[in-house]
Amino acid sequence: MSGAGLIALGILALVAPALPGIAGKTKSLLTGRRGPPVLQPYADLRKLLRKRAVYSRTTTWVFRAGPVAMLVTLVVAALLVPLDGRAAPVRFSGDLVAFAGLLALGRFALVLAGLDTGSSFEGLGASREVTIATFAEPTLFLCFIALVLATGDLSLSGMLGTPLAAAWPRAGASLSLVGISLFVLLLAENSRVPVDDPATHLELTMIHEVMVLDHGGPDLALILYGGALKLALFGVLVVSVFVPRAGFAGPAALALLFAGLGVVAVGVGVVESVMARLRLARVPQLLVGAAALALFATILQVG
């Protein structure tokens, strides 16, 4: 493990909550409102952390463990991703499987936490969440395969690192397709429009929100922060595909990265303001579409 990598990770952890803020701000501005300040999420987290937890009588330790496990998995997942142009703190052949596995573990924990309440609303949310995730995961792997093809490396550090830069001239078209489908994944995995609407207020139409309906106080804070971190992680993937930072070392690479993250956040905001939310039944089609893009990207390189 390189110390620098850990520092980069720390910075990412600090910056993460700003991303939803940026997205929200963008959306407000584009829709002609002033909207909350960019740093609003930090304030929310502080408020929630001070609150006292309220637990349903039907819940067990599973309910409490969910948010913690989710957050931990995201942090560990971040350990696998190269941030500052150097190899990630943890890297090994096939660690992309571990990355997907971590996301799955976090989801597993959080969904179970939701079901622990025994409320049909959480059940409904959980059901929708896993349905969407089921289609998100293969798409993610298609993107990874395309990257593996481009770089010939089975580790995230490798395929988002030096070899990727080398591959751009050769497989530019394919890689940009991968980037796009990764962006769609980002929207789906983080329950943003057009898959889900974090701003909705009717439980029956929610997905992610309704699943964590019963979590409050510190637990909700963990979930919100985890969500931000997840957004950041996917952002890193998108940015790394579009802007390989192999050439730059340390700070420069980081600067590039966070600039890119900002752009991604803005992009999310833009999408939210220009697109309407899809009907739930059509969400799988959206993801299959993204998968088709990635598949096309793969074929481009095989052919």
Place this chain on the structure above:
Amino acid sequence: MTLVALGVALIVLAGLAAAALARRPAVGETLFRVLFGAGCVAGVMPALGVLAGATVPDVRLAPTTPFGPWVFGLDPLSAVFLLAVLSVGAACAFYGLAYLAHERGHRAVGAAHLLLAVLVAALAVVVVARAALPLLIAWEGMAVASYLLVVLEHDRPAVRRAGMIYVVVTHAGTLLLFTLFAIWAGGASDLSFGALAAHPPFSAGRGGIILAVALVAFGLKAGVVPFHFWLPEAHAAAPAHVSALMSGVVIKMGIYGLLRTVVLFGAPPPWWGWVVLALGACSGVLGVVWALAQHDIKRLLAFHSVENIGIILLGIGAGALGVAYGHPLIAVLGFAGAALHTLNHALFKSLLFLGAGSVIHATGTREIDRLGGLGRHMPATAATFLVGSAAIVGLPPLNGFVSEWVVYQSLLRGASAGGAVQLAGLAAVVLALIGGLALACFVKVVGVLFLGTPRHALATDPREAAPAMIRPLVGLAAACVVIGLVPIAVVPPALRVGSLVAGLPSAAAGFQADAAAGPATVFTVALALSLLVAWALYAAIGSGRRPSETATWGCGYATPTPRMAYTASSFAAPLLGVFRAVSGVRTDRTAHAFATHAIDPVLDGLLLPAWRGARTAASWLRQVRHGGLSRYLLLVGAAVVASLLYLLAAGRNP
């Protein structure tokens, strides 16, 4: 080998003791425990030794029958399966003692223990046999013993039906094995594996037939789609510990057969690899989709066996393709992943079946939609079941993740290898889809069984299972965790198996992949530690301020009732909607009720109708015999006339 033989003998002895002393269970079952445990230990030690790199000389018995000597041997391939057989076998046997305890008196419990011992012994012999005859004998012993165990509760018609289907299928499989060996050996009189492996190169046609027959014969046993139809029936009908053993180990003998076939046959042609890969994909996806559609916990778990067999086949297919296209690394990783996943699945699937058994034992129902909130009543069972679920979904840091990781590597390397084998990379996507669906399914199971509130008020408050039933669960769960935590310890032996199947010298197993096991271990351990630390911190901080308690927020409903709880069917509905075409779900809609049930496309759609047709046709043909003596005599006359005509024909052209 002597140790293995000793182990088998002890296990059979244990069964005999339990049966002989059925009148005095206290003595008999203690004796059973001791002997059985000793037998398993005796068998496991050499297996571990071989996996660690030691070699064991074969044992050749002088021929007492036609078709060559009886040979027994223990190589890494046998060893990994022997490990699964004995570890899971012991767990199931011990669990069975407690599980059947309350059946004493009105069922032949002693006989059941004996049969289980025989089954385990037969399984052990299957994996060490190195000649056709002992293999066939052990194979059928395993089939018959497991059949008799399936119909242990034969007073239930459903059980008899399932048993009937099972026994027919397994007998058909045995006949196919006869064919396999007959074709393979040709005119040769020696049917020991050594002789079979030293066959002169087959013609493409004959080799193809051999591989095809092997695929069907062993696919039937393994429950590969479309030969899976018997599996959910039988595994749902059997007592829990038998289902666990069957789903965990017995069906794996099909996998063993396939791998052994590859070892003896040598490099299979590409088409075989592709077929295996395709079958694996179908089994994986359809298995888990069908599982999602089930309401019966045991049927659900049985369908997940189909799914995991699919994952294993993906590994075997990748391996075969690696061999066929000359990519040793892909081959070794694929076979290694298959072997490792076989062992892992044996562990967590038996764990899940035993856990389900405890639930059924405690609540008296197998209907998922009637259960709920059991975690509060049976914490130990719930915790171990949770571990098993996470493992079967392939989540780190558990054993399911490790083996799927190896399979993924094989497939992804296929993608990056270049050439036709690149297509295999897409199987990785299928594997990811399977993983996602499995997660959905087990979230449903765990959530609905153990969390939340009961969907129907249960007759009695369920009580936690007896310690004797919990101990095996804990043991299996521990195994899942340990294997998951230290890939460094399990991957190299798996690679040894892989290189054996791939026909490479064992030294070649020192691949880059081997190196990856180190950092992977770092990762798994780090993950486990950080989970623990985080939980500790959370608990420490949380302990400061006491949380307030209230009812679940029902969006306005003051008090949520059981009827409001989300059912498993509703949970699975959106996904099944997507897979409408293949899920086999039928809906029964009435004025005031809406229910769904799943039918098996192959069994209910194809085989049973065909059988009924055959019966009608036969009863129609039987009319010929009716009518008395003169009809009989005319038939004799007809035979005479026919042979006279043949005589004339032969006379013309002698």
Place this chain on the structure above:
Amino acid sequence: MRLLVLCAIPLVTALAVLGLPAFRGRRVPVALLVVVAAAHLALVASLWAAPAAPALGGWLAVDPLGLTVLTLTSVLFLVTVVYIIGHVRHDPPRSGRVFAGSLLAFLAAASVVALAHHLAMLWVGMEATTLSVAPLVFLRRDRRSLEATWKYLVVSSVGIALALLGTFFLASAQGDVGRPLLLPDLLAHARELHPAWLRAAFLFLLVGFGTKMGLAPMHTWKPDTYGEAPSLVSGLMAGALTSCAFLGVARVTEVVVAAGLGSFAQPVLITFGLLSLAVAATFIIGQGDVKRLLAYSSVEHMGLLVLGLGLGGVGAYGSMLHLINNGLAKGWVFLVTGNVVLASGSATAAGNRGLVRTLPVSATLLVLGLFAVTGSPPFGLFLSEFTILRAAIDGGHAWIAAMMLVTLAVIFVGMAALVLGVALGEAAPGAVAVRESPWLVAGPIALAAIVLMLGVYIPGPLHDVLTRAAVALGGRGP
């Protein structure tokens, strides 16, 4: 000398039992039966130990084929007699004299058949076996058994008559040499035989003895007879009588092969074999009576015997081995079925269920018997059927092998459906567990043990005898 004694002992005792007033009445002279059976078996054993010189100027002699059949018959007879000890206590026959006399007469006739080297004498013995069994079939003296007896008598008499014609054809095949029909001479001068006559002789003997074997389509009497005769008689018929008939077929096949007409005989044998398999499969599906089921299973196994004979190669060895296995297994299951009938009065699916609860030992033996009869490892029939299958595949007869496999599978389904149906399930209300006397289960257990042993261990001498027999039939050892 020993050969004469071998045939004389049962014959004399049979005549005595039928003739002497001492044996009138219902009482069955069990002791006498046991003594004769034991003595017979002892003599047969001595034949294994030391070969015996031919008797009656070569009319009686021992060869591998005959010795196999003789041993099988003798063992089966002893077991059956032991079973009778227990059986007569529960339902004694109308007339012990006829019962015992016919049994002994059958043993005598079977011994003659097994030892006869003069083909006409073989025929005489064969007819004698047919007739000696008829009174046993008719033991119950009711309408159904009457019908069965009548059909059995007429059909097999017609068959046997055809065999006689075949024998005369064989004689004419010698031309006007006028040599007696002694097997060694025939084999020695086989090539001088007139081929057309020889072919005709083969076909008529095959159809004739095939009728007694119960090859399709001459099998029609079999289910009726086995279904109505007392189970122990059916066992004796399915085990020993059919084996004698097969011996007849094997003898003429020997001659035909020696005359170099094997290529003429094989298609016929294969055709009859496959036809029998197909018919058995058709009639076993949905069969509702265990004894009739076993009758069709016997048709199936007769088919396998001639199929192996026709395939040649290791198939001949397989047939010889299967002859023993099938004989013993049939005896086993029929005797067990006899226990079922004793307990419930019928062997039908309608009249029986949940036998494992009422007759634990017999039901277990029945279920094991199902697996044995259907050729599951490790029972002996597995080895022989596997050998025959190998012969088919090795001979390049892919479609024969395929048909064999399909029919075997279908037959298994049919048999399993019925046998498991009666064995498993809740016992009929009011049914109580019956104490099964050791006499009634000892025999089947012994047979089961032998069949099991033959699956994993074939003694050296037996292997040699079978191999020599196979060679004589134009095949080879494995």
Place this chain on the structure above:
Amino acid sequence: MRGAAQIVLLLVVLSDLAVLGTSRLSSCIRGIAAQGLLLGLLPLLIAPQLSVHAVGLALGTVIVKAVVLPWFLAWAIREAAVRREIEPLVGFIASQLLGALAVALAFAIASRLPLPAMPQPLLVPVSLATLIIGFIVLTTRRKALVQVVGYLILENGIYLFGLTQTESVPFLIELGVLLDVFVGVFIMGIVVFHINREFDSLDSTRLTELTD
């Protein structure tokens, strides 16, 4: 002698047709008795010179086939006290036509058979004809007793063929064969007797209880 033998053989054929044609059990039995007598004469007529073998065979045949068995069958009828008519499945005219056909067929086949030099050219065709007619009687008659007669005729046909092989089939065997036939018919007779008692008719078409 040859001429005599020829005549006898033709008479045998006539007796066959007679049995086919008659509608009365008693005449049927008389026919079979007559046939037995004729068969008894044949060995003497055919044999090159009178041998013990021939005489013995003749005696045995006459005793068994011409005297004992017919008498026994007649006894069976009397005991059974059944209506004397035969109700055939196939009419008398038709069955006689069948018989004629059989005879023609027999001669046709016999002419194709590569027989060794035969003392009696008619022997083989007649035996075949008798055999086939016996089979016809067996299959087309209802009464069990008539079926026994049919079996006897069939047996006689084979016996006739056997006469061509007197050298290779020794005396003992011949007697054995005779004995077997005797016992066979005897047992059949008993069964017939019981059938009558059970079903109070000799109609064997009622024996159709046993089916799958």
